[in-house]
Amino acid sequence: MKRIQLAEDLEFSQIIHGLWRLSEWNMTTKQLVTFIEECIELGITTFDHADIYGGYTCEEIFGKALAFKPELREKIQIVTKCGIKLKSAKFPELKMNHYDTSKEHILMSVNNSLKNLQTDYIDLLLIHRPNPFMDPKEVAEAFNQLQSEGKVRHFGVSNFLPSQFNMLQEHLNTPLVTNQIEVSPMQLEHFEKGTVDLLLEKGIAPMIWSPLAGGQIFTSQTDKAESIRTMLGEIAAEIGANSIDEVMYSWILAHPANMMPIVGSGKIERVRTAVESSRLSMTAEQWLRIYVAGMGHSLP
Numbered sequence: 001m002k003r004i005q006l007a008e009d010l011e012f013s014q015i016i017h018g019l020w021r022l023s024e025w026n027m028t029t030k031q032l033v034t035f036i037e038e039c040i041e042l043g044i045t046t047f048d049h050a051d052i053y054g055g056y057t058c059e060e061i062f063g064k065a066l067a068f069k070p071e072l073r074e075k076i077q078i079v080t081k082c083g084i085k086l087k088s089a090k091f092p093e094l095k096m097n098h099y100d101t102s103k104e105h106i107l108m109s110v111n112n113s114l115k116n117l118q119t120d121y122i123d124l125l126l127i128h129r130p131n132p133f134m135d136p137k138e139v140a141e142a143f144n145q146l147q148s149e150g151k152v153r154h155f156g157v158s159n160f161l162p163s164q165f166n167m168l169q170e171h172l173n174t175p176l177v178t179n180q181i182e183v184s185p186m187q188l189e190h191f192e193k194g195t196v197d198l199l200l201e202k203g204i205a206p207m208i209w210s211p212l213a214g215g216q217i218f219t220s221q222t223d224k225a226e227s228i229r230t231m232l233g234e235i236a237a238e239i240g241a242n243s244i245d246e247v248m249y250s251w252i253l254a255h256p257a258n259m260m261p262i263v264g265s266g267k268i269e270r271v272r273t274a275v276e277s278s279r280l281s282m283t284a285e286q287w288l289r290i291y292v293a294g295m296g297h298s299l300p
Contacts, residue, residue, distance in 0.1 A: 001043025018264035023054030025266035050081035063118035082109035099131035106142035136171035180207035249277035
């Protein structure tokens with residue numbers, strides 16, 4: 001498994017495992033420990049969380065696995081996110097789901113994540129969504145405090161467009177080391193809006209969520225989905241892939257930005273499929289043929 005250097009003292013597996021649906025997998029703590037160990041054996045050592053996943057339950061489930069086998073902690077990197085508040089028993093006063101990037105909320109969220117994950121530190125903390133009411137000075141104060149206390153090693157963002165990324169970075173003493181964005185042949189927004197260009201300019205490797213388009217590529221009957229499926233099938237035959245999902249992962253991995261796709265399945269067979277895709281080789285022309293299918297029109 002290729003390793004990606006995000007900072008001098010932070011290295012991720014290029015393929016990352018995502019725990020968004022962990023609460024739905026109905027694993028016992030022992031089963032989850034085994035699953036984590038199987039991921040590590042495949043070379044996947046980086047695990048992606050958010051405080052809100054599973055209605056604020058997934059971090060705690062994962063933390064029980066780490067408590068069951070504490071030696072796992074030093075073998076893995078933990079990513080988590082904060083900044084979204086959901087209407088729930090946790091925040092009963094809310095009138096709607098909304099964003100909160102205040103210093104107070106960031107500190108509270110991290111302390112809760114540390115408790116739930118049963119760990120002393122988080123390798124990477126991300127602001128989950130750009131907040132139109134964000135005060136970047138408050139975010140900077142929170143980041144500085146968390147880093148000085150040893151609770152968070154590095155920081156990044158998720159779903160930020162270039163102007164939002166640069167705005168926040170301007171106020172920070174520490175560099176943002178990644179931007180977790182949605183990219184797939186069905187979702188090209190971050191190519192079109194310059195996010196990928198900015199990350200290439202800065203030499204920052206992005207984390208990629210929903211690399212399989214949330215499963216739409218397999219089920220959608222739109223002309224766009226059918227066109228992409230056809231092209232993925234053609235490329236699969238050309239590069240020796242076993243399935244179109246292997247091709248989609250390979251398409252992400254082939255990009256020069258060192259993209260790190262997040263695999264969100266609780267089935268180890270599907271995780272292996274993602275890992276297997278790293279053996280494939282794709283030419284620039286093959287990559288662009290898939291991109292054009294996603295655009296729905298020829299290159300200018």
